[in-house]
Amino acid sequence: RPEEVLPGIANYYASTCTECSLACGILIKTREGRPIKIDGNPDHPVNKGKICTKGQASIHSLYDPERLKEPKFGIDSISWQDADEKIIDALNSAVKDGKEISLFVGKIVSPTTKKVLDDFVKKYPTTKIYSYSLITDRNRRSAWQECYGNNDIPSIKWNEAEIILSLDSDFIGNEGNFVENMRLFSEKREVVNKLDVNRLYVAEGRLSATGMIADYRFRVSPNRQLEFIYGIINELSNAKVISIDSTIKSLLANYSLDEFGNREKINHLLKDLSSNKGKSIIHAGETLPKEVHIAVNYLNEILGNTQLYDWKKLTSQQVEESSTREIEELIAKINNNKVGVVIHFDVNPVYHLPKEFGYKESLKKVGNVISLTEVENETSIVGKFTLPINHMLESWGDAFSRNNVYSTQQPVISPIFNTRQKESILLTWSNGNANSYNEKIYHEYLINNFNEIVYKKKNPLADKKTFWYSVLHDGFVNLEGNSTPAKFNEKSLSNLKESKKTNGFTLHLTESYFVGDGKFANNGWLQETPHPVTKVTWDNYAAIAPKTAKELNVExxxxxEVNYNSKKINLPVLIQLGMSEKTIHVELGYGRTNAGEVGNDVGFNLIPLMNKDFSF
Ligand code: SF4
Structure with a gap:
């Protein structure tokens, strides 16, 4: 019996959840060496003890009997040694022949994983890294770049905002750092004694978890959000609450809020925004167009609301997301026989990439397609090598969920199956020698990198080993966040264009609250959890307003049949109060075909309807 294990007495380990890029601090309860429960780490400065359902339910995935148990070559088993040797040969041949090695990754927030990728590129210089995510904050980032000249978006002090206006942003349900947002938002919603209560306005087309708790709600479909924000700016300007830049004065002159419902409610919103300058925040949803984000940034700027931006806490992204053009170029290279190896680093692009790319078909032309994954998926089944990777509770790791907090991840159980840490696999290949693998390869690499990027920066009195163990014990270390506020660039306003009027239906797609982008489809706990708004389980559907149902004569x-971009899909109707008319809202992440026994053929897959830039 290990010294620290007493039968019947639980041990707790601080770590980091890596099920999504928010990298929440977690505490894992273990009994006799078996993890049995995941909760938030109350000391972690970002999530402070809170986590989401996916993080909690990930313990279920650890013990999923459908996890891959050994490496596969086609449908046959292969030893790690043989797989590594064959793959290292293929990588060397690709470099020798001048062919590209395409490495697909998701959102990377780990600085050490980033270093592993960089080392891999150094060893195999024909490598190109592609990063994607299904629901992307590309529009918000690109607007921020135009407005502030960089990609570092500060956190918002939600707990200091007296007035919040959300434009189709489910910021406390499923968007941005919703775990922290919810925590901060509720700090200022002390409704029992009414000592400190914020006011939440939500303008949205669907009914979201955020919209459910709004004090005032406007039904505004996503395609009218630009009109809505233009109307607010123009009416505040007409009322002399703000003075707007001359370049957009004529553009906004014809916009008003008259068409957006109850005038009393609208006046209430305008009054609140004008009497809470510097103490309110307007926030736009990730899927809204760039122009909406620019207009929102501008309005926050001229209302002085940027005081609620926390410039010391910047969200960071270690690998830039690939553009649509880059993915198109990759597929053209594959079709022209210029790609020797494709590696899927814990991602599932065959399911996620819009069908128009023809990615699945193109993969047939690549000799070596390799998937590093925990469970079989739509991508791994079309490849040659399927390499099983550790679950997050079996892994080492780190994360910069934002620039001033470094979080650590530690294994709390030995790998249950014959799996390896995904970074160790790449490191072995980077060493160019299958025999170089050992269980500590990534652990040691991580500590070395920690010494470089954290120890040197903090320069503590403790020696390196003691400091590492103390950070590992806590699960995080605070670093200095020393950014100065960025200055708004008025030139960004030249991107603002007239809002186009459309008469047809609007299709609005968002990620599922529980199965996410489909990654968690095989987790029965998450399929079983009732939707926070509709209470539906085990399915997705087309949510429409009662009036729209009447118009379409459906019950x-x-x-x-949803027909978009000449592509069609049939799905069931759910008549939902609170939806804006002519809006069809559907959650993504369903309709998987190779998720496993639990997740296969649950719901409908709407990704094939998306445009190449993931818009709809
Ligand atoms: S939001 Fe949920 S899934 Fe993402 S890191 Fe936090 S606990 Fe994990």
Whole structure:
């Protein structure tokens, strides 16, 4: 019996959840060496003890009997040694022949994983890294770049905002750092004694978890959000609350809020925004167009609301997301026989990439397609090598969820199956020698990098080993966040254009609250959790307003055909109060075909309807 294990007495380990890029601090309860429960780490400065359902339910995935148990070559088993040797040969041949090695990754927030990728590129210089995510904050980032000249978006002090206006942003349900947002938002919603209560306005087309708790709600479909924000700016300007830049004065002159419902409610919003300058925040949803984000940034700027931006806490991204053009170029290279190896680093692009790319078909032309994954998926089944990787509770790691907090991840159980840490696999290949693998390869690499990027920066009195163990014990270390506020660039306003009027239906797609982008489809706990708004489990559907249902002459559970971009899909109707008219809201992440016994053929896959830039 290990010294620290007493039968019946639980041990707790601080670590980091890596099920999504928010990298929440977690505490893992273990009994006799088996993890049995995941909770938030109350000391972690970002999530302070809170986590989401996916993080909690990930313990279920650890013990999933459908996890891959050994490496596969086609449908046959292969030893790690043989797989590594064959792959290292293929990588060397690709470099020798001048062919590209395409490495697909998701959102990377780990500085050490980033270093592993960089080392891999150094060893195999024909490598190109591609990063994607299904629901991307590309529009918000690109607007921020135009407005502030960089990609570092500060956190918002939600707990200091008296007035919040959300434009289709489910900021406390499923968007941005919703775990922290919810914590900060509720700090200022002390409704029992009414000592300190913020006011939440939500303008949205669907009914989201955020919209459910709004004090005032406007039904505004996503395609009218630009009109809505223009109307607010123009009316505040007409009322002399703000003075707007001359370049956009004429553009906004014809916009008003008259068409957006109850005038009393609208006046209440305008009054609140004008009497809470510097103490309110307007926030736009990730899927809204760039122009909406620019207009929102501008309005926050001229209302003085940038005081609520925390410039010392910047969200960081270690690998830039690839553009649509880069992915198109990759597929052209594959089709022209210029790619020797494709590596999927814990991602599932065959399911996620919009069908228009023809990615699945193109993979047939690549000799070596390798998937590093925990469970079989739509991508791994079309490849040659399927390499099973550790679950997050079996892994080492680190994360910069933002620039001033470094979090650590430690294994709390030995790998249950014959799996390896995904970074160790790349490191072995970077060494160019299958025999170089050992269980500590990534652990040691991580500590060396920690010494470089954290120890040197902090320069503590403790020696390196003691300091590492103390950070590992806590699960994080605070670093100095020393950014100065960025200055708004008025030239960004030249991107603002007239809002186009459309008469047709609006299709609005968002990630599922529980199965996410489909990654968690095989987790029965998450499929079983009732939707926070509709309470539906085990399915997705087309949510529409009662008036729209009448217009379409459909009833609850009828099947409707959604036809977009000349592509069609049939899905059941859910008549939802609170939806804006002519808006069809559907959650993504369903309709998987190779998720496993639990997740296969649950719901409908709407990704094929998306445009190449993931818009819809
Ligand atoms: S938001 Fe949930 S899934 Fe993402 S890191 Fe936090 S606990 Fe994990």
């Amino acid at each position: 609850m559970n009828d099947l409707i």
